[in-house]
Amino acid sequence: MKRKVICLILFTIFLFIACSNTESEENKIINTIKEFEQAEYGFYTLAINFKTYEKRIAPLVHPDSGYLDSQKKKDKFYIYSNGIRTLANYVSMEEVLDADEGKLMELKDKFDKLVKEAGYPSAEIEPLYASNVYTSKDGSSKYVYTKQTVDWGLDMPLEKYKKFILKEEDNLWKINIIIEDVISTDPESKHRKLREKVFTVHEGEKIEFLNNIDIF
Known part of the structure; x- marks a missing residue:
């Protein structure tokens, strides 16, 4: 009887440790997404230069992703105005890559003026939410989905979605693919009907966006 009690206690401790490790791993993955989004927002609002952005992004993305290289190879840089990419206003990416703090301020003033002259409405941005972490059947990938609602004063608000696919490297889960x-x-939007399920359903399960991520 005493042995059964000891075994039960040991099993309970093991189960508690296992659950704690799982929770810790999920928290780390959600924090990776948070740090990534904060760096993205900082760079695309010209709050940080590319060197700072690169330093913050590099530990978060998997080498196979080629993410930073793809950023450097972009021809155009689109500023985020109120958190939304303003397609009408851009400069060459090369100009931004080489910009110091003074140049960033100059570019930001230029963009702010263009946005004002174009008469873009002021966007109301809801918080960014992330899903829980999903694991592929073979355990080789992790998935996190994000959702952010933005109201630009149009007929209907917009929903910005991302699907992050993470791959393990040195016991850390890093961002490998981003679909957005x-x-x-x-x-009734045809585009919504075609694309919605990509970001709201995972393997037949409806995704819930419960993790509030502060990107500002």
Whole structure:
């Protein structure tokens, strides 16, 4: 009887440790997404230069992703105005890559003026939310989905979605692939009907966005 009690206690301790490790791993993955989004927002609002951005992003992305190289190879840099990429206003990416703090301020003033002259409405941005962490059947990948609603004063607000696929390297889960889209909240939108399930359903399970991520 005493041996059974000891075994039960040991099993309970083992189960508690296992659950704690799983929770810790999920928290680390969610924090990776948070740090990535904070760096992205900082760079695309010209709050940080590329060197700082690169330093913050490099530990978060998997070498196989080629993410930073793809950023450097972009021809155009689009500023985020109120958290939304303003497609009408851009400069060459090369100009931004080499910009020091003074140049960043100059570019930001230029963009702010262009946005104002273009008459873009002021966006109301809801918090960014992330899903829980999903694991592939073979355990080789982790998945996290994010959602952010933005109201630009148009007929319908927009929903900005991302699907992060993470791959393990040196016992750390790093971002390997990012799939993203901006979708109208209009239920009759053809684009929404085609794309919505990519970001709202995972392997037949409806995704819940419960983790509030502060990117500002």
